Amino acid sequence: METDKAIELKPEEISALEEKYLFATYKRSDLYCSHGSGIYLFDMYGKRYLDFLGGISVNSLGYSHPRLARVLTEQGQRLIHCSNLFYHPYQGALAKKLVEASGMARAFFTNSGTEAVEAALKIARSYGNARAGSSKSVILTLKNSFHGRTFGALSITTQDKYQAPFRPLVPGIEVVAEFTVEALEEAFSDHVCALVMEPVQGEGGIVPLPESFVRAGRELCDRHDALLVADEIQCGLGRTGRYFAFEHYGIKPDVMTLAKSLAAGYPLGAVLGNTRVAESLGPGDHGTTFGGGPLACRLALEVLNIIEEEDLISKVDALGHYLMDAIRKMASQHRSIGEVRGMGLMIGIEMGAAAKEAVPRLLKKGIITNAAHETVLRLLPPFIIEKKDADEFLSALDAVLGEIEAES
Ligand SMILES: Cc1ncc(COP(=O)(O)O)c(C=O)c1O
Numbered sequence: 001m002e003t004d005k006a007i008e009l010k011p012e013e014i015s016a017l018e019e020k021y022l023f024a025t026y027k028r029s030d031l032y033c034s035h036g037s038g039i040y041l042f043d044m045y046g047k048r049y050l051d052f053l054g055g056i057s058v059n060s061l062g063y064s065h066p067r068l069a070r071v072l073t074e075q076g077q078r079l080i081h082c083s084n085l086f087y088h089p090y091q092g093a094l095a096k097k098l099v100e101a102s103g104m105a106r107a108f109f110t111n112s113g114t115e116a117v118e119a120a121l122k123i124a125r126s127y128g129n130a131r132a133g134s135s136k137s138v139i140l141t142l143k144n145s146f147h148g149r150t151f152g153a154l155s156i157t158t159q160d161k162y163q164a165p166f167r168p169l170v171p172g173i174e175v176v177a178e179f180t181v182e183a184l185e186e187a188f189s190d191h192v193c194a195l196v197m198e199p200v201q202g203e204g205g206i207v208p209l210p211e212s213f214v215r216a217g218r219e220l221c222d223r224h225d226a227l228l229v230a231d232e233i234q235c236g237l238g239r240t241g242r243y244f245a246f247e248h249y250g251i252k253p254d255v256m257t258l259a260k261s262l263a264a265g266y267p268l269g270a271v272l273g274n275t276r277v278a279e280s281l282g283p284g285d286h287g288t289t290f291g292g293g294p295l296a297c298r299l300a301l302e303v304l305n306i307i308e309e310e311d312l313i314s315k316v317d318a319l320g321h322y323l324m325d326a327i328r329k330m331a332s333q334h335r336s337i338g339e340v341r342g343m344g345l346m347i348g349i350e351m352g353a354a355a356k357e358a359v360p361r362l363l364k365k366g367i368i369t370n371a372a373h374e375t376v377l378r379l380l381p382p383f384i385i386e387k388k389d390a391d392e393f394l395s396a397l398d399a400v401l402g403e404i405e406a407e408s
Contacts, residue, residue: 011044029363036063039382039389041368051368052381052393057202057234057346060261061306062382068264071302075295082294084287090297097304101243103252104272108281109292113233113259114148116269119286120196120229120255121152123273126280127227128193137172140187140195140226142179144373146203147196147231156196159204179209181216188220194227194255195220199245202234205373206341206348211249218251227254227277233269234346237261238307238383241317241344248343264303268296312383320344323379323390330394334401347379348372354404361400367393 009017011032018028032044039062041049054060061068082088095107110116121139128136141147141156148154154163155170163169176187176195184195195217201207221228230253235245237258246253254276259269269291273280290296307313324340324347331337336358338350351358355371362369372378381389 029360031363031368038062038064039385047366049363049366049368050389050392052362052379052385053368053370054261054380054382055265056370057239057260057380058265060238060312060383061264061303062384065264065306067302067306068299071299072266072295075298078294080293080295081290083289084292088294088297090294090301091292094292094297094300094304097301098258098270098272101304102256102272103274104256105275105278106273108271108286109297110259110269110271110288111267111290112148112269113257114150114153115288115291116233116257116259116271117147117153117156117196117231118150119271119281120231120257121156121194122286123255123271123277123280124194124196124227124229126285127277130280131193131225132190136191136193136225138189138191138193139173140176140192141173142176142197142201142209144201144204144207145196145198145231146201147198147233179213181212184213184216184220188224188226190224192224192226194229196229196231198231198233198235199249200235200240200343200346202346202378203372205350205376206346206378208248208341208343214246214249215251218253221254229253229255229257231257233257233259234380235343237304238313238316239344239346239380240342241313241320243313245343262303263296263299266296266299268292268300307383316344316383319385319387319390320347322387323347323394326390326394327397330398330401333398334405336401336405342379345379345381345383345385349377349379351375351377354401354408357404358397358400361403362396365396365400367396 034042034044039051041051098107108119110119124139125137141158143158145158147157152170155173158175174187176183199209218228230246232244242248254274256272262268327340327349336351336354341348352375355375355377358377359369359371370378
């Protein structure tokens with residue numbers, strides 16, 4: 001089918017095609033996307049949605065940002081792809097920017113989050129092998145974590161629903177079963193080459209890790225010559241009101257993964273490493289066809305420039321506090337609201353069964369959210385929302401919870 005014919009498909013024809021020809025991996029909502037502008041997504045009927053999910057932490061600059069559209073067109077006409085056999089101007093420039101922002105030393109670019117995690121795992125094993133051969137190969141991961149769907153990343157994703165059909169998984173993974181210093185100490189030994197953590201767990205239901213736990217993780221990694229790997233794919237790049245979520249904890253990881261909002265909608269991921277791991281990937285040790293292409297890297301540079309020039313990270317911090325305070329205040333009128341967790345514009349509202357009921361009702365009212373970990377209403381709005389948009393969300397939430405509570 002020609003592409004200009006696909007645009008004429010009616011919603012029911014689109015879903016029929018997918019039902020017939022796609023693996024049934026996605027349970028989509030009845031929202032047929034047409035286009036987006038700023039903080040709004042529009043469906044094929046012309047209905048406007050306030051996006052409080054931001055493409056799951058991807059669309060940090062909203063939709064159709066004019067500066068990104070300009071880069072896309074300009075670079076699209078110049079050079080979309082060249083192989084990693086050759087140089088182009090943007091990969092090194094983006095690496096420099098990320099390295100300087102994070103205090104790391106080196107970068108490798110991927111196409112997705114899960115591939116960034118795979119690269120981090122290879123760095124971890126290579127680091128361990130260089131020190132003590134295969135005896136230093138244990139990778140510690142945390143309960144309730146999510147790191148991606150490829151085999152390495154899946155093997156450190158400690159949620160049964162993702163792992164069960166695909167066992168056996170990659171060997172040498174051990175789980176820290178509680179977020180306590182004691183559990184960490186018990187799990188550690190000189191056999192450990194890396195501890196992997198999301199400073200704020202995302203798919204696990206927006207769970208910021210306790211500060212004492214993260215700090216103890218850093219100390220134990222140092223004591224046992226292991227790497228601390230921060231997966232900042234969902235929580236990094238300004239989302240928590242700091243450039244990187246690890247900054248809230250006063251520590252620095254050795255390795256960090258990024259993706260999602262890096263090129264704000266164009267696929268791009270990265271693994272960054274400090275000087276300790278600078279030698280852990282050498283010539284021929286890793287590679288990718290697409291990762292770090294000129295279009296993706298130039299877009300990411302523009303994204304980071306916009307975030308910096310418009311001081312968006314401080315705005316994320318301020319609006320995040322405003323939203324979280326307001327939701328906590330609403331808890332006195334709504335019994336469905338439990339714990340409100342998060343940092344910046346990465347917010348989770350513990351709601352029990354009401355979370356899954358609230359999502360479609362909010363959607364009907366023109367607001368996009370989702371339920372993470374079954375019971376948590378997850379908010380990841382674009383950084384460019386304003387107070388009036390937060391207020392629109394709050395009054396819709398108030399109304400929806402009123403309906404749900406009146407019915408139960
Ligand atoms: C923390 C974290 N790591 C890794 C991933 C995997 O990223 P991707 O879906 O781009 O492979 C995700 C995706 O949700 C994530 O939230």
